[in-house]
Amino acid sequence: MTFAAARADLAAWKNAFPVDPYDADTPLQSVLARGLPADRLAALATEATSFGRAVVEVIGPAAARHERAGHTPELARWDGLGKRIETVEFDPAYHWAGTATWASGVVTHSGTPGRAYEQATLLYLLSLEGEAGHGCPATCTIGLARALRRRAEPEVRDRFLPPLLERDYAKAERGSQFLTEVQGGSDVGANATVAEPNGDGSYRITGEKWFCSVADAQQFLLTARVPDAPPGTRGLGCFVLPRMLDGAPNGFALRRLKDKLGTRGLASGEIDFERAAAWPIGPVDEGFKTAVGIVLNTSRWMTAVGGAGMMRRAYLEASAYAAHRKAFGRPISGFPAVRRTIAGIHAEWLGALHLVFALTALEDRIDADIASELDVLEHRFLVNATKYAVSIRATEVVRDAIEVLGGNGTIEDFSVLPRLYRDAMVYESWEGTHNVLAAQVLTDLGRLPILSVLEERVGKLLTRSTSPIADELASRWEAAIVDANRAVTDADYGAWNFRDILHQISGLYTCAHLLDDGQPVAAEHLLRTRIAPGVDPGLAERVDALTSHATT
Ligand SMILES: Cc1cc2nc3c(=O)[nH]c(=O)nc-3n(C[C@H](O)[C@H](O)[C@H](O)COP(=O)(O)OP(=O)(O)OC[C@H]3O[C@@H](n4cnc5c(N)ncnc54)[C@H](O)[C@@H]3O)c2cc1C
Numbered sequence: 001m002t003f004a005a006a007r008a009d010l011a012a013w014k015n016a017f018p019v020d021p022y023d024a025d026t027p028l029q030s031v032l033a034r035g036l037p038a039d040r041l042a043a044l045a046t047e048a049t050s051f052g053r054a055v056v057e058v059i060g061p062a063a064a065r066h067e068r069a070g071h072t073p074e075l076a077r078w079d080g081l082g083k084r085i086e087t088v089e090f091d092p093a094y095h096w097a098g099t100a101t102w103a104s105g106v107v108t109h110s111g112t113p114g115r116a117y118e119q120a121t122l123l124y125l126l127s128l129e130g131e132a133g134h135g136c137p138a139t140c141t142i143g144l145a146r147a148l149r150r151r152a153e154p155e156v157r158d159r160f161l162p163p164l165l166e167r168d169y170a171k172a173e174r175g176s177q178f179l180t181e182v183q184g185g186s187d188v189g190a191n192a193t194v195a196e197p198n199g200d201g202s203y204r205i206t207g208e209k210w211f212c213s214v215a216d217a218q219q220f221l222l223t224a225r226v227p228d229a230p231p232g233t234r235g236l237g238c239f240v241l242p243r244m245l246d247g248a249p250n251g252f253a254l255r256r257l258k259d260k261l262g263t264r265g266l267a268s269g270e271i272d273f274e275r276a277a278a279w280p281i282g283p284v285d286e287g288f289k290t291a292v293g294i295v296l297n298t299s300r301w302m303t304a305v306g307g308a309g310m311m312r313r314a315y316l317e318a319s320a321y322a323a324h325r326k327a328f329g330r331p332i333s334g335f336p337a338v339r340r341t342i343a344g345i346h347a348e349w350l351g352a353l354h355l356v357f358a359l360t361a362l363e364d365r366i367d368a369d370i371a372s373e374l375d376v377l378e379h380r381f382l383v384n385a386t387k388y389a390v391s392i393r394a395t396e397v398v399r400d401a402i403e404v405l406g407g408n409g410t411i412e413d414f415s416v417l418p419r420l421y422r423d424a425m426v427y428e429s430w431e432g433t434h435n436v437l438a439a440q441v442l443t444d445l446g447r448l449p450i451l452s453v454l455e456e457r458v459g460k461l462l463t464r465s466t467s468p469i470a471d472e473l474a475s476r477w478e479a480a481i482v483d484a485n486r487a488v489t490d491a492d493y494g495a496w497n498f499r500d501i502l503h504q505i506s507g508l509y510t511c512a513h514l515l516d517d518g519q520p521v522a523a524e525h526l527l528r529t530r531i532a533p534g535v536d537p538g539l540a541e542r543v544d545a546l547t548s549h550a551t552t
Helices: 003-015 026-035 038-066 092-103 116-129 132-151 154-164 284-324 336-367 373-410 417-429 434-447 450-463 470-489 491-516 520-531 539-546
Strands: 074-078 084-089 175-178 194-197 203-213 219-225 236-242 252-257 268-280
Touching: 003 284, 026 038, 026 116, 026 336, 038 092, 038 116, 038 132, 074 252, 084 252, 092 132, 116 132, 116 284, 116 336, 132 154, 132 175, 132 203, 132 219, 132 236, 132 284, 132 417, 154 219, 154 236, 154 268, 175 203, 175 284, 194 219, 203 219, 203 236, 219 268, 219 284, 236 284, 284 336, 284 373, 284 417, 336 373, 336 491, 336 520, 336 539, 373 417, 373 434, 373 450, 373 491, 434 450, 434 470, 434 491, 450 470, 450 491, 470 491, 470 520, 491 520, 520 539
Parallel strands: 175 219
Antiparallel strands: 074 084, 194 203, 203 268, 219 236, 236 268, 252 268
16 A cells, blocks of 8 residues: 555545534434423524534534643733733634634533433534533533522622623623532532621632642532531532622632643642632532532533543544454454444444433423432432443543554544543543442432332333343343342441442443433443453454444
8 A cells, every 4th residue: 555545544534534523423413302392402503503603613623732742721810011810822723713612502501401411412513622621611500600600699690690690601601610629529428618797698718729720611510618607518608700890800819720640621629718709509508419419410420421421432433433444454343353443332332322312201291390200319329420430431441442542542632532622531430430429329329219219210121121131131131120129228248349230230220211212232332341251252243233324
């Protein structure tokens, strides 16, 4: 093969990327069609088509530039005249991507209760580029907007909410969420930042926050300890703090921006607060409930959606590359070992898609205030289990795609994959580490009748399936529920084994949803390769089925 022919193959691979990623994603369309009425689906299809094109044409190239070394955000604490401004400067490309992201409506939808399908679809499309640079600010802004809409007193809501809902990036205010302090992120109850009441409904915040993403936001949401409150999480209030007050930074100083493994386009800083003015979001003695129940749960949902988008991208890159790249005189997609990897990526992406949209359906109903008690219980499990399962899988899947591209897969300007890999690692820890999420699920299973809801709902999906693997899934599901019940009642057993049990429950839950949406091959692949791995006589046939459509 000549050099020119090899380069032409690479160019053909690049050109195989869909110009309209929504139109190309039939599994996504199928999931949406099952969940939405026709008029809402049609309106979303129009938005998603237009935004998907912008992701390819504008956001991809912009993100490739603004998160490159030498183009990442920089601290600007003082202006040229020596006035304190406490701001962050970005490469112009950061704002091109932000303009397109905000114009999509992903944040503006927060003003209307029950628009979770729209927000998840748009964020999934954004995540084809990773683009935590704006995925994180959009997510934080959505969380803050939801908290203000659902929990704040009218005067606080009416002051802070409208600018968050602006579609025009140049006019919009962005939100952030600061819980973590230097003494720990998992143990939020150890927060030592304090909030002193002014007596007029407002508070003064003093302390330091250790991980402050969207450090450039115009509104900070934060947790702080209120006077005479009990220790731990019950003593925390949840506040909104405007960046600027009377034309000057509102009692805060940006100590530094962190130099991170991933999400490098995003400004994550350490911030000191000294008597900064803030207003409570909801009752101050319910601050932790607001921060976790609305804000963190929104971020967990969105982080999982982002992971599913990254997996979709990994599949698109790897499957097209394998079709165009040649080795030993034939396309590498002809090698069983390569095809098997691509089939695994395909099945994992489909599984993540179904898991995050099962969660999105519940988010939609809860936000619209039409969820049943059983929905709320299922959501309580799923929001933590989905973030846990999808963020682990996203890193593994992107790494597998890098393997398909070989050495080229590790090169920063050859494909988006190195950036996705670095970002996926960060997604694993923020909004709750694996252990913390698993521990939360175990605690919830012990306190609430979640297992019986899951048993009933997943059981129903498996019973109505005619797939030959439905019975096997059902018996594994029963065994997993027995194990989960033991973990709940035997603390030692739970502490040692619950991550494995969660792996089983979330995997089987995913398979049940895949079967229900007519994806039996992907369900069986996850069953045989992840849930119950072993030598598998049906592997070749399944891989054929999973790799027969290069880009769907
Ligand atoms: C790039 C980036 C941006 C971030 N931005 C923000 C932000 O904007 N706002 C914000 O509030 N936070 C932010 N975070 C912080 C993030 O939420 C925390 O890193 C996370 O919550 C974990 O806290 P930690 O890092 O202090 O780890 P620790 O809490 O110290 O945990 C360390 C290890 O101990 C384990 N562990 C802790 N407790 C238990 C337990 N009970 N049982 C078993 N294992 C346990 C954890 O799983 C982890 O593996 C950001 C993090 C990153 C990486």
